[in-house]
Amino acid sequence: MTLYSSSHGGERRERLYLDHNATSPLRPACCDAMLEAMEAPRNPSSVHAEGRAAKQMLERARKTVADSISAPVQSVVFTSGGTESDHLGVLGVVRGGPKVRRIFVTATEHPAVPAAAAKAGVPVETVPVLTDGTLDLAWLEERLARYDAQTEGPFLLCAMLANNETGVIHPIAEAARIVRRAGGYTLVDAVQALYKVEIDFSTLGADMLALSAHKAGGPVGVGALVVTPGLGIEPTQGGGGQEENRRAGTHNIPAIAGFGKLAEVASVAEYQQLAVIRDRIEAGLPSGVRAHGTEAPRLPNTSLITALGFSSQTALMSLDLGGIAVSAGSACSSGKVKKSSVLGAMGVPEEETQTALRISLGWNTPEDAAERFLSVWTGEYERIISRAA
Numbered sequence: 001m002t003l004y005s006s007s008h009g010g011e012r013r014e015r016l017y018l019d020h021n022a023t024s025p026l027r028p029a030c031c032d033a034m035l036e037a038m039e040a041p042r043n044p045s046s047v048h049a050e051g052r053a054a055k056q057m058l059e060r061a062r063k064t065v066a067d068s069i070s071a072p073v074q075s076v077v078f079t080s081g082g083t084e085s086d087h088l089g090v091l092g093v094v095r096g097g098p099k100v101r102r103i104f105v106t107a108t109e110h111p112a113v114p115a116a117a118a119k120a121g122v123p124v125e126t127v128p129v130l131t132d133g134t135l136d137l138a139w140l141e142e143r144l145a146r147y148d149a150q151t152e153g154p155f156l157l158c159a160m161l162a163n164n165e166t167g168v169i170h171p172i173a174e175a176a177r178i179v180r181r182a183g184g185y186t187l188v189d190a191v192q193a194l195y196k197v198e199i200d201f202s203t204l205g206a207d208m209l210a211l212s213a214h215k216a217g218g219p220v221g222v223g224a225l226v227v228t229p230g231l232g233i234e235p236t237q238g239g240g241g242q243e244e245n246r247r248a249g250t251h252n253i254p255a256i257a258g259f260g261k262l263a264e265v266a267s268v269a270e271y272q273q274l275a276v277i278r279d280r281i282e283a284g285l286p287s288g289v290r291a292h293g294t295e296a297p298r299l300p301n302t303s304l305i306t307a308l309g310f311s312s313q314t315a316l317m318s319l320d321l322g323g324i325a326v327s328a329g330s331a332c333s334s335g336k337v338k339k340s341s342v343l344g345a346m347g348v349p350e351e352e353t354q355t356a357l358r359i360s361l362g363w364n365t366p367e368d369a370a371e372r373f374l375s376v377w378t379g380e381y382e383r384i385i386s387r388a389a
């Protein structure tokens with residue numbers, strides 16, 4: 001099912017949306033939950049009947065979200081999305097409870113994480129990734145063996161669960177174990193991984209988990225920071241003391257209700273099926289075209305390809321004209337096509353990174369998506385390559 005169609009040259013065709021890692025269309029069930037929540041004033045901090053009804057909606061959503069990742073209910077702090085959750089996690093443990101004194105950031109994190117670390121006022125170090133895109137555990141182990149948390153103070157590792165461009169899944173449980181042994185804390189950005197792979201906060205070993213609803217078909221503008229009980233984080237802004245003094249600001253109940261519904265309806269099994277379509281796309285590419293991160297565990301919905309001679313910009317525009325939406329690596333707020341820094345960190349030559357194309361599937365991707373993508377993409381690729389020859 002697609003939610004919209006477009007017309008090209010008078011012919012009306014359904015568009016094929018393959019950019020779910022940028023944002024996924026809102027699921028009808030989430031939309032219904034949001035509409036219901038919008039029918040009345042909903043401030044859960046108010047003591048009257050309307051406020052109490054809002055509080056019920058809030059706590060129901062908190063429980064569903066917490067249960068969906070096997071986390072304690074009170075560990076879920078609702079935020080405005082992944083960017084805020086990353087900032088709250090980083091700044092919260094530098095300014096609050098543990099008083100973190102150094103931050104290690106994996107090289108392929110979403111820009112929200114290094115941006116938050118840069119504001120923290122403590123030294124920041126980059127953790128390299130291997131050529132398969134996974135964080136370098138040997139580097140981490142060796143570096144932390146030289147780190148003395150007793151004298152240098154507690155530290156924080158920021159490592160994403162799954163990369164937004166390649167879909168590569170990092171060995172988070174192992175990294176968190178190394179970090180804990182060395183006296184540190186781990187913040188895991190699980191924004192892209194949520195509901196696409198199993199997440200069990202109770203066994204992962206992370207201290208904090210950053211979530212966002214819109215990458216899996218929930219509403220934009222809502223997410224959560226999951227915080228291990230007892231880890232006293234400092235809120236990034238003062239005010240009404242909501243979320244047990246961890247995140248001030250009136251709750252966005254319609255968005256939170258939509259997130260709660262997402263936690264009920266989204267499933268890992270649903271996403272696992274998409275790997276078949278993703279694999280058909282990769283198998284149908286001509287020789288010389290590379291899919292990246294394929295040697296590592298990956299999200300089932302994501303493929304990042306490079307095709308020398310076929311720039312991201314040209315590919316994006318041709319696909320768009322052919323009715324297909326994809327992106328060049330990550331979505332960029334300027335609307336410009338930006339080269340992939342993730343591929344750079346994996347050691348891919350610059351000339352190749354300029355041809356990166358991310359195809360990301362989601363809950364409403366049709367069965368014939370691989371064939372439709374390949375038909376448009378291959379036609380354009382062959383035209384451009386034969387012209388250059």
Ligand code: PLP
Nearest residue numbers: 081082083110164189191192212
């Ligand atoms: N973290 C990752 C890995 C992401 O891919 C994104 C969005 O692209 C974010 C954080 C930011 O999330 P939000 O758009 O909810 O602020």
